[in-house]
Amino acid sequence: MFNFSTLTTLLVLVSAAVADTMLAAVYEPGNNKLVLNPAYPVPTPGEGEVLLKVAACGVCHSDVFFLSAARPDPRTYVLGHEIVGTPSQLGAGVQNISTTQLYGVLIIDPSNTNPSTSTIGTGLDGGYAEFVLVNQSQLFPVPDGLAPEIAVAGTDSLLTVFNAVNNVAQVTTGDRVLIYGVGGLGHQAVQLAKHLGATVFAADLRPEARQLALDLGATQAFDLEDLTAVTSNGTFHVDTVIDFVATAQSFELSKAAVALSLSEGFAGLSTPGKIVLVGISADSLSFASVDLIETNIRVFSSLYGSPADMQSAFDLLSQGVIRPNVTVAPLENINTALEALTAHDVTGRMVVIPGLNSTATTRR
Numbered sequence: 170m171f172n173f174s175t176l177t178t179l180l181v182l183v184s185a186a187v188a189d190t191m192l193a194a195v196y197e198p199g200n201n202k203l204v205l206n207p208a209y210p211v212p213t214p215g216e217g218e219v220l221l222k223v224a225a226c227g228v229c230h231s232d233v234f235f236l237s238a239a240r241p242d243p244r245t246y247v248l249g250h251e252i253v254g255t256p257s258q259l260g261a262g263v264q265n266i267s268t269t270q271l272y273g274v275l276i277i278d279p280s281n282t283n284p285s286t287s288t289i290g291t292g293l294d295g296g297y298a299e300f301v302l303v304n305q306s307q308l309f310p311v312p313d314g315l316a317p318e319i320a321v322a323g324t325d326s327l328l329t330v331f332n333a334v335n336n337v338a339q340v341t342t343g344d345r346v347l348i349y350g351v352g353g354l355g356h357q358a359v360q361l362a363k364h365l366g367a368t369v370f371a372a373d374l375r376p377e378a379r380q381l382a383l384d385l386g387a388t389q390a391f392d393l394e395d396l397t398a399v400t401s402n403g404t405f406h407v408d409t410v411i412d413f414v415a416t417a418q419s420f421e422l423s424k425a426a427v428a429l430s431l432s433e434g435f436a437g438l439s440t441p442g443k444i445v446l447v448g449i450s451a452d453s454l455s456f457a458s459v460d461l462i463e464t465n466i467r468v469f470s471s472l473y474g475s476p477a478d479m480q481s482a483f484d485l486l487s488q489g490v491i492r493p494n495v496t497v498a499p500l501e502n503i504n505t506a507l508e509a510l511t512a513h514d515v516t517g518r519m520v521v522i523p524g525l526n527s528t529a530t531t532r533r
């Protein structure tokens with residue numbers, strides 16, 4: 170029998186359901202700005218998929234690279250790949266996912282045995298939107314008590330830093346490490362290298378970034394003129410450079426900073442200098458093989474990280490070992506945020522939050 174309270178319950182259920190459309194910032198080929206679409210369709214989760222309500226999305230330098238003409242992407246999609254959120258709809262067969270838990274998204278699906286170049290926020294719709302569709306296997310619970318704008322670092326920026334500094338460079342106690350580029354990733358790398366027992370140096374062309382590095386425990390922070398001077402007169406040497414810029418210029422200075430003299434290199438007594446490239450640029454980096462060999466330099470690249478690295482990153486954030494310097498802004502301001510990043514006008518990491526309808530504020 171029909172009764173009024175059933176109808177009320179139904180209406181409440183319907184109104185609590187996810188809306189059909191949402192605000193999303195869409196990348197279009199050839200357009201160097203994102204298009205803010207207030208009526209972008211909200212996707213429906215298929216088998217094994219989860220619709221996440223985006224709680225925060227980090228604004229990454231690689232998005233600036235995608236928007237530049239350096240490597241045009243012919244696909245159209247919602248940009249944003251550094252995401253935390255709460256499930257709002259579960260597809261068939263999804264298990265052990267709680268709708269009250271905050272999760273981080275690993276953009277490379279660890280369960281996908283046939284990975285493609287389309288990942289969340291790069292080919293597939295990403296996190297500069299109110300909702301994002303992901304596979305259950307990409308979700309990792311955020312430790313209790315971490316604010317979304319801090320936790321989000323664990324899904325990309327700190328995860329990438331952890332892989333580069335801890336796994337690839339294997340920074341350890343007593344190492345002398347130069348962090349080249351103290352931006353969204355670099356300022357966390359300063360803290361991680363310190364935490365691992367290194368003596369940390371920093372290089373950045375921006376005075377605010379150098380100040381941030383010093384505030385976070387760097388021994389010395391160079392502008393590029395100083396770094397050129399101390400590397401060319403041979404008074405500055407480090408074991409490792411983590412290069413978050415990776416341009417022709419940074420590569421030249423990095424080589425000079427880790428190079429051993431010919432006699433030291435030949436003696437084979439010293440450990441090789443390491444350069445770890447993390448930054449994404451379209452520059453060609455050049456070297457004569459004889460120079461790398463005779464000065465005992467090893468060059469590595471490092472991209473993103475594993476589920477275990479995300480766990481390590483969450484732990485470091487949760488313990489307060491790494492404190493990202495974060496500026497939050499509403500999703501509506503994504504183009505302004507990307508422009509600021511392009512102009513090297515951002516200190517620390519910028520994070521957008523859908524529904525945060527106020528001017529940017531700084532938090533820690």
Ligand SMILES: *[C@@H]1O[C@H](CO)[C@@H](O)[C@H](O)[C@H]1NC(C)=O
Pocket residue numbers: 263264265
């Ligand atoms: C859910 O948890 C149970 C118990 O821990 C486990 O056996 C099962 O494999 C999990 N399912 C998924 C999809 O992770």
Ligand SMILES: *[C@@H]1O[C@H](CO)[C@@H](O)[C@H](O)[C@H]1NC(C)=O
Pocket residue numbers: 218278281293302303304
């Ligand atoms: C989930 O995984 C399946 C199988 O790999 C894939 O076809 C689908 O596109 C993925 N969904 C998302 C939202 O990435």
Ligand SMILES: *[C@@H]1O[C@H](CO)[C@@H](O)[C@H](O)[C@H]1NC(C)=O
Pocket residue numbers: 377380381382384494495516517531532533
């Ligand atoms: C971020 O870094 C700047 C520069 O060091 C500093 O002035 C500011 O207080 C920091 N903000 C937080 C929240 O740590």
Ligand SMILES: *[C@@H]1O[C@H](CO)[C@@H](O)[C@H](O)[C@H]1NC(C)=O
Pocket residue numbers: 395398399402404
């Ligand atoms: C090397 O260059 C630095 C920076 O210009 C300078 O302070 C230092 O005195 C120089 N040292 C020598 C030995 O030339």
Ligand SMILES: *[C@@H]1O[C@H](CO)[C@@H](O)[C@H](O)[C@H]1NC(C)=O
Pocket residue numbers: 499501502526527528
């Ligand atoms: C706040 O949100 C409304 C509705 O989405 C939008 O029209 C307005 O421009 C937003 N204001 C700011 C400052 O972002």
